[in-house]
Amino acid sequence: AQSVTQLGSHVSVSEGALVLLRCNYSSSVPPYLFWYVQYPNQGLQLLLKYTSAATLVKGINGFEAEFKKSETSFHLTKPSAHMSDAAEYFCAVSAYFGNEKLTFGTGTRLTIIP
């Protein structure tokens, strides 16, 4: 079984500051890991995904995440926050073989302070 834990249901950062959203996973098999963003009243949009090719994954809108097996983490970062980054962010995990089901975390709401 797979699960993810997102630390911090709400995160606030100043515009231009570093964004760090935390995600830890639990998986009995090598995992696939994802970050999705959800804007108000919208569906989810894929930011980036880890599929074992490289531990540092770059995504859209300047976001990146690093897979650390020793820490079972997949934290999302962005060097400089922009007002448009304000949204809900979800970390998700999928099993390596056969099961395409995504298991989501509870989400982190990111607020950008002008």
Place this chain on the structure above:
Amino acid sequence: EAGVVQSPRYKIIEKKQPVAFWCNPISGHNTLYWYLQNLGQGPELLIRYENEEAVDDSQLPKDRFSAERLKGVDSTLKIQPAELGDSAVYLCASSLETGGDAPAEAFFGQGTRLTVV
């Protein structure tokens, strides 16, 4: 290219009434998902289709929920009768699974927000 289309966007019904949600996936996508998203929570899978076959419906409350994907394209999710606790956002997603090593990207619709009063 059109994305995943869901309708209606919003629905308000009285408890014990039936309700249906419709999803049109991205053209050519063989895999379709219905997710339930409660307020302040991440989405949870209700059912997954590969073409017209439901391959994972273990989380679908079959006493009141049903789904179908005729001809392996559009899909309908139904609740009968609705309960107050069914108030949530129902998300549809689709992907093109080619049998490779990595899961394909799932594209999500905007969801249907259901309010049961």
